Amino acid sequence: MLSELLTLIYILASVTFIIGLKMLSNPAKARNGNLIAAAGMTLAILGTIFLYKDEYGQRLHNYGWIFGGIIIGAVVGALAAKKVKMTAMPEMVSLFNGMGGACAMLISVVEFNHLSEVFYKPGWSEVPWKINGAIIGHLLTIYAGAFIGSVSFAGSIIAWGKLNGKVKDFSFKGQHIFNIVLLFVIIGLIIFLLFGLNPLNYKLFYLIPFLSLVYGVLFVFPIGGADMPVVISLLNSFTGVAAACGGFLYDNKVMLTGGILVGAAGTLLTILMCKAMNRSLKNVLIGNFGGSKTVAAQSKSGGNYKEISVSDAAVAMAYAKKVMIVPGYGLAVAQAQHACHELENMLEEKGVEVKYAIHPVAGRMPGHMNVLLAEADVSYDKLLEMEHANDEFKTTDVVLILGANDVVNPAAKTDKSSPIYGMPVLEVEEAKMVIVNKRSMKPGYAGIENELFFKPKTSMLFGDAKNILQQLVVEVKEL
Amino acid sequence: MLNWISENQQYIYIVILMIFLGIEVIGRVPSVLHTPLMSGANAIHGVVIIGAIIVMGKAESNNYVALILGFLAVILGTLNVVGGFVVTNRMLEMFKGKKEKKH
Incomplete structure (x- = not known):
């Protein structure tokens, strides 16, 4: 009887995994999907502990060890998962x-x-x-x-x-x-x-x-x-x-x-x-992303870039019709999503249209930026996927790049020797002006130079993304 | 060979059907959800914990190697399951909060 019950539990758990995975691929149902799968897993674990019998009909023993391990794992796992930064x-x-x-x-x-x-x-x-x-x-x-x-x-x-x-x-x-x-x-x-x-x-x-x-x-x-x-x-x-x-x-x-x-x-x-x-x-x-680093670094590095002050950047954005924000890993590192949302609100009060251009692999993982911006209450319909964003850059006055690099590197379209050649990128150079916020001129994660930074349209705004955004908010407010 | 296939046909059916199901189920996932989906799938393969529990529960109480390795396996498996589901939930919490405010 008991082992038949366990069979039923296992069937139920398998079904919850399938349904959970299915729901995880739908934005509206994802969270419930995760909870359903977790419930199925809990059921399967408890069922195994109390109902499992091996081929000789022997029940499990060493309950102390089992529960000890589960408690240690659960406490450490839950704490680590709760404490970890986005x-x-x-x-x-x-x-x-x-x-x-x-x-x-x-x-x-x-x-x-x-x-x-x-x-x-x-x-x-x-x-x-x-x-x-x-x-x-x-x-x-x-x-x-x-x-x-x-x-x-x-x-x-x-x-x-x-x-x-x-x-x-x-x-x-x-x-x-x-x-x-x-x-x-x-x-x-x-x-x-x-x-x-x-x-x-x-x-x-x-x-x-x-x-x-x-x-x-x-x-x-x-x-x-x-x-x-x-x-x-x-x-x-x-x-x-x-x-x-x-x-x-x-x-x-x-x-x-x-x-x-x-x-x-x-x-x-x-x-x-x-x-x-x-x-x-x-x-x-x-493919040798790492290996070709030296080759790529030699090509077309150097050149002159120009810097822009925070107040100039604020003026440029406050008087623009349309501003497109391109978030990248720099935004995530600085935990600047809230400051970013604040700047968006300030600019909208001034009548500026603000949108976000999200590259599918911006940050360290696909969807990374969406999760971050969602945390800061940025409205869903302001987030443009790459194709839509690329259509809109032509009519954009100012592009503000926050710690993104490889995903806006035009070399991906033009330079066949570049290791990221062929990767679709955000065509920010179509806009009238590009402001790039970075901490330094160091190359991005793929370890390659970005010629975008040396273009005449581009201005560099060095500093920590959160810090810079807070200063921008103050400046825009005062205008 | 043919013998083996007919003896294990249940497994072979499960494997084949699950492969197609796995592909079908997430076929139309938007790229926004790639990270949470990966994290959710990560939690689900934590089902390996069941194997660890069985190993642990079967180990004789004087076989210290099996006890220690099994104990470690239970801890690691639980980390995978609990950590995986909690992280996924945290990622998705943000999506949900957003949705509710919109309506």
Whole structure:
């Protein structure tokens, strides 16, 4: 009776995951979708703890350990998620994703240990079971879980470090080839240990998670920071597959459905994100954003730029008919969304039409800017997607760029040697005047120069975005 | 091989259907929601916690390696689930607040 109840719970949980994911792709229902999936997950966890029986009809024990772990994880996780600043959300997602990957890896290691305990019996010289389909399937899910979970864990940690600036881009000559060789070594090892596992070589198993961790690190290291969202999304779908391996291992349908669902949806999401940047996944993964940095830096750097004072900028905007604000990572870092909204209100009081041009990958993740501006109560219909914004730049008097760089770089359209060539950008140079707020002349996240800053139409307004915006508000108010 | 397929047909059906469902379900997501959706999917694959609970619950009480690794797995899995859902909710809270004021 109890185990039938658990089956029902698992079916319900699987359905909540599907409905939750469906609702998450609709702005009006997204929040409820998340809550529904969370409710399903809670049900599945509680059901597993109290109702699970293994194949011998044994209930689970070690309740103290289980609840201890859950309480620690829940408290730390909830606090971390509540405390994290809006700007740091992307790296938080990456970190949580890595935790899931590590969890899958540990499950595989424990299960392998469990399996290999038979080897410890003295006198065994051969595998005490017949190599058949069931055993190979069982081993394969253990190996695959260890492999994918480890790659996802290590990769996510590196992505997390890159997003918060702790890890710098790093690549060495022939790294792609080294990575591919390493990948083949891991796959070769997995195949060898599938068919040739015996009491003498079973310890080689531990090489799988170890080499996979190395691979995960090297896999993410050379990829430029601008591409991190895509990488996180890809690693997210990896963890989904790793979770599904656990589903095979325990004959657990809810892990299987949840894992495969996320694996498939995550892969599609990765491709959609690439499309938003007009790049192929292959290009992101083996393209050398980091590697070509030196080449790009040499081309067309230098030149003269002109600075503008805060009061001049305020005058230019207050007397314009239409102002377009282009938010970028600088806005997020400075937490300047409220100041930005205030400036928008001040300008509108003066009769200026104010809109926001949102590049799909502005900030560190797609949708990053929308979330930030929504927090500051900026009205939805003021946010223009890239195509609409590009239509309107021609009739715009002043464009105010707040800490955005690569997404307004005209080199993406004109310079074939540029690493971001082909990425759709906001065509801000169509407007009559461009004011760029940045902290310094340092290149943006992709590490390339932006010729926009040296154009005669462009004026630079150096400083922290929040600080500058507050000064602008004061200046506009006084006009 | 054929034997194996027919023995495991349930799984094969689930995998195939879930792949198509996963693709279908998020097919028309606006780019605004890419980040929350990724975060939500991240929380859902936290279902791996169930595996960790089973590992933990099955470990013999004198097998310290399994106990410690299982314990770690439970902590990490819970972090993934709880952190994932809370972060997603925080992101989406902002969208919702906006909507309500508009009406």
